Amino acid sequence: MTTETAPQVESPTRLRRAITGPLLFAFILGDVLGAGIYALMGVLSEKVGGMLWAPLLLALLLAMLTAGSYAELVTKYPRAGGAAVFAERAFHSPLVSFLVGFSMLAAGVTSAAGLAIAFAGDYLGTFLDLPTIPVAIAFLALVALLNARGIRESMGANLVMTAIELSGLVIVIAVVAVFFFGGGGDASRTVEGPEGTGVAIAVLSGAVIAYYSFVGFETSANMIEEVKNPRRTYPRALFGALITAGAVYILVGLASSIALPPAELQESSGPLLAVVEATGAGIPSWLFSLIALVAVANGALLTMIMVSRLTYGMAEQGLLPAALGRVLPKRKTPWVAILTTTLVAMGLTLVGDLATLAETVVLLLLVVFLSVNVSVLVLRRDRVEHDHFRVWTFVPVLGIASCILLLTQRRPAVWLFGAILLAVGGVLYALARWSRRHADKKNAPSGGEPAGDQKENHEHA
DSSP states (O other): OEEEOOOOOOOOOSSOOOBOHHHHHHHHHHHHSOTTHHHHHHHHHHHHTTOTHHHHHHHHHHHHHHHHHHHHHHHHSOOTTTHHHHHHHHHOOHHHHHHHHHHHHHHHHHHHHHHHHHIIIIIGGGTOOOOHHHHHHHHHHHHHHHHHHOHHHHHHHHHHHHHHHHHHHHHHHHHHHHHHHTTOSOGGGGGOOOTTSOHHHHHHHHHHHHGGGSTTGGGGGGGGGGBSSHHHHHHHHHHHHHHHHHHHHHHHHHHHHHHSOHHHHHHOSSHHHHHHHHTTOOOOHHHHHHHHHHHHHHHHHHHHHHHHHHHHHHHHHTSSOGGGGOOOTTTOOOHHHHHHHHHHHHHHHTTOOOHHHHHHHHHHHHHHHHHHHHHHHHGGGOOOSSOEEEOOTHHHHHHHHHHHHHHTTSOHHHHHHHHHHHHHHHHHHHHHHHHHHHHHHHHOOTTSOOOHHHHHHTTTO
C-alpha cells in the first residue's frame, strides 16, 4: 500500500474541519465496537467451539480488504457522500450513484431506529420501567440536538462513550488474565474445534457472523469534509481503529474460551457476564448493562452523524433535493439533513420489531461494499492532482470475492425486503429527477437554458 505524492491541498467545503486524527480514530473505533459483542461469544461458540479467536481474526482480515478500498477512494475524492460519490465517478450513472447512496442511507437510518429501540427497551429497561417507543423517539431527538450543535461537540461525546465501551471489554480481558495466571481456567480450550465439523468450514461459518462486528468503519467516509488533513489522517485512523478493535475482540475471544467451556457460553444469555462471574471477580452485573447502554447510545449517535452527512453529500451531488444541503451558518452543520433523517428514524421505531430490518441492513451494506471495491478498480485510470493512498490491486479483487461470499449467506426473505427498499429508492429517484427537470423548465429563460443559479445548483449532478 502506497501514497501517491503531490502537493497537499485541502478540498474546499462548507462544513467545518474540526475532526483531528485522534477524534477520527475514536469515531471509527466507537462505531465498530458495539453492544453486539456482549452476545457474540455465545453464538460463535456454537460454530467453532473454543476457537473463538479464529473467526474473529479471519473477519478482521476480510474487513481490512474493503477498508483498503475505502482508504484509497476517500483520500482520492475527499467529499461527503462516500460510496455514492465513488459510484458516480466510476459508473457515470446518477441512478447507480443514487441506489448505492440510498442503500447506505436506508441501512443507516434503519440501524439507528433499531439502536434506539434497543436503548429504550433492552438496556434502559434494566434500570427504569418506561414505555419503549416514546423513549426511543425522545432519545433520537436528543441525538439530533447534539448532532446539530456541532461536530466537535458530537465527537467529544463519542470520545467519552467509546472509552466507556472499551473499558467493559478491557475489564473482561483483565479479570480473566488475573484468573488464568492465578491457576484458573483452561487454555487448551482455545484450540478445541467443534465436534462433527471440519475446522476450516467451522471457522469460515463463524467469520460470516463475526464479520458484522467490524461493520461501522464505512460511516467515516461521510465525515471526510470535516476532517483536518484528510489524505494523511484518514488511512491511519481507519486501519488503526480496525486493528485495535480486532485485537480487543480476539483477546475477548481467548478470555472467554479460557474461562468457560463452549457449552456454558452457548447456554448463557449474557456470555461475557458469565465469563466475569466464572473468575469470581465480584463485578456487579448492572455495570455491564450500563456499559452496553452507553455502547448502544454511542452507536446511534455515530450512525445519525453519518446518515445526515451522507444526505448532505447526496444533495450536493444533485441526487437529493437541494434543501437537504442547507447548513447552519454559525454551527456549520447540515440541519435539514439532520432533521429529515431523524424524523425517518423516529417513524421506523414505530415498527417495533426490527429483526428482518436488521438483517437487511447487513445486506444493503454488502451491496455498498461491493460497489466500493469495484469502483477502486474502475477508477484506477482516473488521475487527480493531489496525493492519495493507493491500495494493492489484489486487495479490492479479494474484497469483491469476500462480499459475494457474504451475500450468498443471506436468507431469501432478506433479499426480497432489500429489493423492495431499492425499488422504493428507484421510485424516489425518478420523482426527484422529474421534479428537478420540471423546475428547470419553469425557471428557464426563453432561450431554453436554465437560469444562472439553477445551472449552478446542478453542477454536481
